[in-house]
Amino acid sequence: MNAAQPDFRDEELLAAVVADLIGDVRHVAVGNASPIPATASLLARARGNGRPYVSLLGSQKHTFWTDGGRELFDCAGQGRIDVFFLSGGEIDGQGNINLVSIGDPEKPTARFPGSFGSSYLYFVVPKVILFRTEHSKRTLVPKVSYISAPGGSDDNIHRTGGPIALITNRCLFSFDPDARRFQLESVHPGHTLAEVIVNTGFEFDRPLDVPVTPAPSVETLRLLRQVVAPELAEVYPQFAARVFGLKAAS
Amino acid sequence: MIARTLDDALAPISDGCVLAVPRESSGVAMAATRALIRRGIKRLTLIALPTSSLQADLLIGAGCVETLETSAVSLGEFGAAPRFTAAVLKGSIKMRDATCPALHAAFQASEKGVPFMPLRGLLGTDVLKNRPDWKVMDNPFGDDDPIVLLPAIRPDVALFHAPMADRDGNVWIGRQRELITMAHASERTIVTVEKLHDGNLLEDKTLAAGTLPGFYVETVAVVENGCWPLPLPEYYAWDVEHLKEYVKLAATDEGFAKYLDQYVYERRAA
Numbered sequence: 001m002n003a004a005q006p007d008f009r010d011e012e013l014l015a016a017v018v019a020d021l022i023g024d025v026r027h028v029a030v031g032n033a034s035p036i037p038a039t040a041s042l043l044a045r046a047r048g049n050g051r052p053y054v055s056l057l058g059s060q061k062h063t064f065w066t067d068g069g070r071e072l073f074d075c076a077g078q079g080r081i082d083v084f085f086l087s088g089g090e091i092d093g094q095g096n097i098n099l100v101s102i103g104d105p106e107k108p109t110a111r112f113p114g115s116f117g118s119s120y121l122y123f124v125v126p127k128v129i130l131f132r133t134e135h136s137k138r139t140l141v142p143k144v145s146y147i148s149a150p151g152g153s154d155d156n157i158h159r160t161g162g163p164i165a166l167i168t169n170r171c172l173f174s175f176d177p178d179a180r181r182f183q184l185e186s187v188h189p190g191h192t193l194a195e196v197i198v199n200t201g202f203e204f205d206r207p208l209d210v211p212v213t214p215a216p217s218v219e220t221l222r223l224l225r226q227v228v229a230p231e232l233a234e235v236y237p238q239f240a241a242r243v244f245g246l247k248a249a250s
Numbered sequence: 251m252i253a254r255t256l257d258d259a260l261a262p263i264s265d266g267c268v269l270a271v272p273r274e275s276s277g278v279a280m281a282a283t284r285a286l287i288r289r290g291i292k293r294l295t296l297i298a299l300p301t302s303s304l305q306a307d308l309l310i311g312a313g314c315v316e317t318l319e320t321s322a323v324s325l326g327e328f329g330a331a332p333r334f335t336a337a338v339l340k341g342s343i344k345m346r347d348a349t350c351p352a353l354h355a356a357f358q359a360s361e362k363g364v365p366f367m368p369l370r371g372l373l374g375t376d377v378l379k380n381r382p383d384w385k386v387m388d389n390p391f392g393d394d395d396p397i398v399l400l401p402a403i404r405p406d407v408a409l410f411h412a413p414m415a416d417r418d419g420n421v422w423i424g425r426q427r428e429l430i431t432m433a434h435a436s437e438r439t440i441v442t443v444e445k446l447h448d449g450n451l452l453e454d455k456t457l458a459a460g461t462l463p464g465f466y467v468e469t470v471a472v473v474e475n476g477c478w479p480l481p482l483p484e485y486y487a488w489d490v491e492h493l494k495e496y497v498k499l500a501a502t503d504e505g506f507a508k509y510l511d512q513y514v515y516e517r518r519a520a
Contacts, residue, residue, distance in 0.1 A: 068427030073351035114322030120371030
């Protein structure tokens with residue numbers, strides 16, 4: 001960070017990076033417990049003057065669904081959702097994610113909430129962005145203990161989607177679907193390559209010079225704080241309060 | 251059709267029942283859940299369409315659940331569901347882990363009266379590997395195109411909470427249409443509502459499309475604030491302070507027992 005840069009929070013940086021990854025698409029959907037992806041999606045919409053459509057699970061305002069919970073999945077199955085977000089208790093170097101448990105599934109040593117829609121959406125949403133704000137050897141592992149959703153599939157498996165990137169509190173990786181490997185794209189301001197290497201449990205590719213993740217612009221921060229934050233408070237009141245100092249409007 | 255009391259309405263939910271319940275954004279019958287715990291219901295097969303939060307955690311903690319089928323149990327922003335997590339680690343409930351669209355599809359199979367529904371995805375997952383009741387076949391209309399088949403889910407009872415019902419047992423569910431799928435798929439449907447609507451919901455053309463016909467409904471009980479402390483979307487929000495207190499208490503067996511004493515057995519708010 002140089003002196004001319006305004007101060008920003010880690011969550012604002014991550015949301016800005018994810019908004020760039022979303023790109024120019026028609027429909028972004030956000031699932032459970034995803035405040036940073038929700039922030040990024042609403043930012044993309046604020047930048048795009050109402051494009052993309054954002055379907056925010058748990059929101060009354062940012063959903064157009066009228067056919068129940070299945071409509072999201074039916075929509076995705078038809079290719080009508082361009083971007084989705086997934087996380088994992090564990091994520092491995094082949095892009096497999098684990099949202100269920102560690103150890104024998106019958107006698108696990110740790111239990112996570114469950115797979116949600118991942119075992120399906122990972123296959124049919126073209127751009128799945130992985131996010132995990134705890135970047136450690138505990139979360140980024142050589143091999144997941146349980147596959148909720150696989151990073152890649154054999155050629156005869158119907159698969160129109162999969163991971164394109166993984167963002168953490170320390171860095172951004174892109175995903176190569178053919179090699180089924182992550183490549184380090186940039187390290188966030190205040191973090192180092194050495195720190196990324198030490199805290200990542202899987203092998204990944206990297207360029208000779210690893211760039212620093214660009215800081216969010218003044219305009220991006222304005223949109224986040226003035227436009228996005230109040231909308232976010234509907235679904236993530238605690239996150240909006242903590243990051244943006246907002247009270248829920250309900 | 252309109253039950254005299256909540257307990258009367260819940261009478262068809264007996265020990266060993268296969269009970270379907272919705273996710274929290276659709277209207278979870280929490281007052282009814284507390285009444286079932288007070289009655290000491292046992293050995294439920296609880297099926298969440300497609301996820302659950304406090305409802306599953308409470309029923310599991312109180313020892314009411316034998317088998318749980320769900321895509322996830324979580325308290326969302328409030329964190330992991332403590333009694334669910336403890337029960338899985340202890341092995342005291344039987345888990346049938348699913349994925350959201352699989353549950354939606356299996357309920358749809360039941361509502362259509364067909365034995366199964368195909369679903370994309372799932373191949374190569376441990377979700378599929380741990381579900382011997384799910385099958386893989388080659389798409390008969392394709393060429394080397396494996397696809398997963400899910401058996402229809404036919405619950406004994408569907409239980410949820412809605413904004414209103416009329417005296418003919420028609421229930422207004424608005425946009426929460428998975429409640430309609432759930433009712434169609436289940437043998438019986440029991441609904442708690444905030445209030446009774448004067449007149450017939452199906453005769454009001456703006457309300458009819460968001461109405462579950464009384465034809466599918468066994469009983470309705472009026473329970474104001476019936477989702478508390480969960481939200482009834484567009485009517486009331488989460489009771490944030492209560493959920494925070496729950497998370498704190500439910501972290502230990504003793505704390506959870508105290509929670510039950512204070513908020514379930516004391517008949518408070520229900």
